[in-house]
Amino acid sequence: xxxxxxxxxxxxxxxxxxxxxxxxxxxxxxxxxxxxxxxxxxxxxxxxxxxxxxxxxxxxxxxxxxxxxxxxxxxxxxxxxxxxxxxxxxxxxxxxxxxxxxxxxxxxxxxxxxxxxxxxxxxxxxxxxxxxxxxxxxxxxxxxxxxxxxxxxxxxxxxxxxxxxxxxxxxxxxxxx
Amino acid sequence: xxxxxxxxxxxxxxxxxxxxxxxxxxxxxxxxxxxxxxxxxxxxxxxxxxxxxxxxxxxxxxxxxxxxxxxxxxxxxxxxxxxxxxxxxxxxxxxxxxxxxxxxxxxxxxxxxxxxxxxxxxxxxxxxxxxxxxxxxxxxxxxxxxxxxxxxxxxxxxxxxxxxxxxxxxxxxxxxxxxxxxxxxxxxxxxxxxxxxxxxxxxxxxxxxxxxxxxxxxxxxxxxxxxxxxxxxxxxxxxxxxxxxxxxxxxxxxxxxxxxxxxxxxxxxxxxxxxxxxxxxxxxxxxxxxxxxxxxxxxxxxxxxxxxxxxxxxxxxxxxxxxxxxxxxxxxxxxxxxxxxxxxxxxxxxxxxxxxxxxxxxxxxxxxxxxxxxxxxxxxxxxxxxxxxxxxxxxxxxxxxxxxxxxxxxxxxxx
Numbered sequence: 001x002x003x004x005x006x007x008x009x010x011x012x013x014x015x016x017x018x019x020x021x022x023x024x025x026x027x028x029x030x031x032x033x034x035x036x037x038x039x040x041x042x043x044x045x046x047x048x049x050x051x052x053x054x055x056x057x058x059x060x061x062x063x064x065x066x067x068x069x070x071x072x073x074x075x076x077x078x079x080x081x082x083x084x085x086x087x088x089x090x091x092x093x094x095x096x097x098x099x100x101x102x103x104x105x106x107x108x109x110x111x112x113x114x115x116x117x118x119x120x121x122x123x124x125x126x127x128x129x130x131x132x133x134x135x136x137x138x139x140x141x142x143x144x145x146x147x148x149x150x151x152x153x154x155x156x157x158x159x160x161x162x163x164x165x166x167x168x169x170x171x172x173x174x175x176x177x
Numbered sequence: 178x179x180x181x182x183x184x185x186x187x188x189x190x191x192x193x194x195x196x197x198x199x200x201x202x203x204x205x206x207x208x209x210x211x212x213x214x215x216x217x218x219x220x221x222x223x224x225x226x227x228x229x230x231x232x233x234x235x236x237x238x239x240x241x242x243x244x245x246x247x248x249x250x251x252x253x254x255x256x257x258x259x260x261x262x263x264x265x266x267x268x269x270x271x272x273x274x275x276x277x278x279x280x281x282x283x284x285x286x287x288x289x290x291x292x293x294x295x296x297x298x299x300x301x302x303x304x305x306x307x308x309x310x311x312x313x314x315x316x317x318x319x320x321x322x323x324x325x326x327x328x329x330x331x332x333x334x335x336x337x338x339x340x341x342x343x344x345x346x347x348x349x350x351x352x353x354x355x356x357x358x359x360x361x362x363x364x365x366x367x368x369x370x371x372x373x374x375x376x377x378x379x380x381x382x383x384x385x386x387x388x389x390x391x392x393x394x395x396x397x398x399x400x401x402x403x404x405x406x407x408x409x410x411x412x413x414x415x416x417x418x419x420x421x422x423x424x425x426x427x428x429x430x431x432x433x434x435x436x437x438x439x440x441x442x443x444x445x446x447x448x449x450x451x452x453x454x455x456x457x458x459x460x461x462x463x464x465x466x467x468x469x470x471x472x473x474x475x476x477x478x479x480x481x482x483x484x485x486x487x488x489x490x491x492x493x494x495x496x497x498x499x500x501x502x503x504x505x506x507x508x509x510x511x512x513x514x515x516x517x518x519x520x521x522x523x524x525x526x527x528x529x530x531x532x533x534x535x536x537x538x539x540x541x542x543x544x545x546x547x548x549x550x551x552x553x554x555x556x557x558x559x560x561x562x563x564x565x566x567x568x569x570x571x572x573x574x575x576x577x578x579x580x581x582x583x584x585x586x587x588x589x590x591x592x
Contacts, residue, residue, distance in 0.1 A: 036207040163200035
């Protein structure tokens with residue numbers, strides 16, 4: 001019975017301080033790309049715009065753009081861009097903290113280059129990928145700005161073997177009042 | 178519950194989203210750079226004419242070769258590559274480089290590996306019928322037991338000359354003891370002269386045929402079997418090599434003598450098949466297997482000429498508890514790129530029981546001043562031998578953690 005009361009209170013309190021239906025988020029991410037024996041850590045920025053269709057369930061559009069490439073061996077790699085559609089599933093807040101999972105379909109572009117060295121020719125590989133993107137993270141509401149939340153998430157892009165693309169993303173979210 | 182259902186539905190949808198996009202080129206780019214490859218070439222089938230012509234419906238396999246910064250060729254896998262044709266309406270090509278002709282016209286074939294484009298291989302699809310065999314090419318004179326390749330070209334009703342791929346090669350019935358002919362998977366056939374004389378080779382295709390006379394020289398003067406003596410365990414194996422000594426009179430002062438390995442061309446025989454058996458199967462000619470304890474002789478013959486000195490073989494109970502995949506003697510060509518030695522427990526090698534080379538202690542010994550081969554003793558390449566000199570002999574010993582050993586003599590020969 002105590003669990004039931006706690007759950008009812010938690011849900012009703014989240015509705016009581018419920019955010020508006022629209023939210024936007026700015027994110028800064030550091031990707032980790034594994035290719036053969038090489039590891040790349042390019043950075044990128046993201047913008048998400050979403051709409052809560054049910055309490056704690058939102059549908060959002062997202063777009064990423066590469067901020068910096070990373071070099072490993074002779075190669076340089078950048079997450080050029082990404083965009084897609086996702087569903088956000090978040091937990092009710094507990095002391096302003098919420099966990100969330102974002103499941104989405106994504107199209108993204110990786111760009112890998114190597115300069116010409118001696119008689120070795122320059123190399124450029126630029127490929128588009130379409131697949132799934134899965135994020136799991138936590139966010140904390142700011143006490144002094146109740147409509148703003150900071151978030152930290154782990155993200156995985158489905159790239160297919162032998163490539164692997166993961167990212168750690170730091171975000172700042174704005175909810176409409 | 179509604180949220181759980183929605184989450185489950187979304188999760189299922191995401192899981193079902195198939196990843197679309199080629200990730201291989203990223204890895205290939207690293208592969209290409211690590212191999213120091215500067216250019217790529219498409220390698221087509223062996224042809225003797227100027228250009229490859231195909232009928233509609235015919236298929237052909239392409240491979241790819243790289244050239245490194247030292248201008249040396251580098252073999253690359255043709256599988257799972259980005260193969261492309263310049264004219265998709267005339268031909269299609271699979272990821273493994275298999276092209277299928279679909280319409281008449283000129284087609285270019287190329288492959289992209291890690292962002293590097295190969296040169297373009299040009300061929301023509303022209304649906305035509307064979308109108309006759311135009312020529313047979315190959316040596317008009319051959320030496321006994323030195324195989325020689327032959328191929329035939331045909332004239333088609335579109336005026337093109339093409340290599341014939343489906344040819345039936347025959348010898349006249351009277352020639353069958355003088356030579357043998359075997360069709361190869363490529364466009365060639367291999368003729369092996371057994372006795373001196375002349376034979377008539379006939380190529381037949383689609384109702385057309387053409388004859389070609391070949392003479393077999395009487396230059397084979399003797400056959401030498403190596404090793405001359407050997408001990409083989411019951412159930413163990415030993416490879417023997419036959420070397421032909423060819424003598425050709427060139428001046429009044431003497432004869433010019435040369436030697437060739439003819440292991441695959443001679444007929445091997447044991448004096449007592451109850452004690453040992455010997456293989457006359459392609460690529461394992463001369464491989465003797467001990468059956469029962471005893472002494473026997475091994476002979477190699479080319480037509481009516483047998484080795485002057487048969488090898489003496491003793492079959493005994495096995496003592497070594499390790500065995501090499503190549504027996505106890507192997508002749509390594511000086512121009513080979515090397516090979517792995519493999520070891521298994523027991524008196525004869527068994528691939529299914531193969532030991533990890535890195536778990537064995539490897540040792541190379543030689544009586545010569547310099548090692549004729551290089552032996553990798555540790556790591557993933559342990560047991561890999563590479564010829565260093567044009568000739569010489571060395572012994573490789575592998576020892577397992579229990580102290581069991583196996584030895585093999587490696588002779589480097591300059592063929």
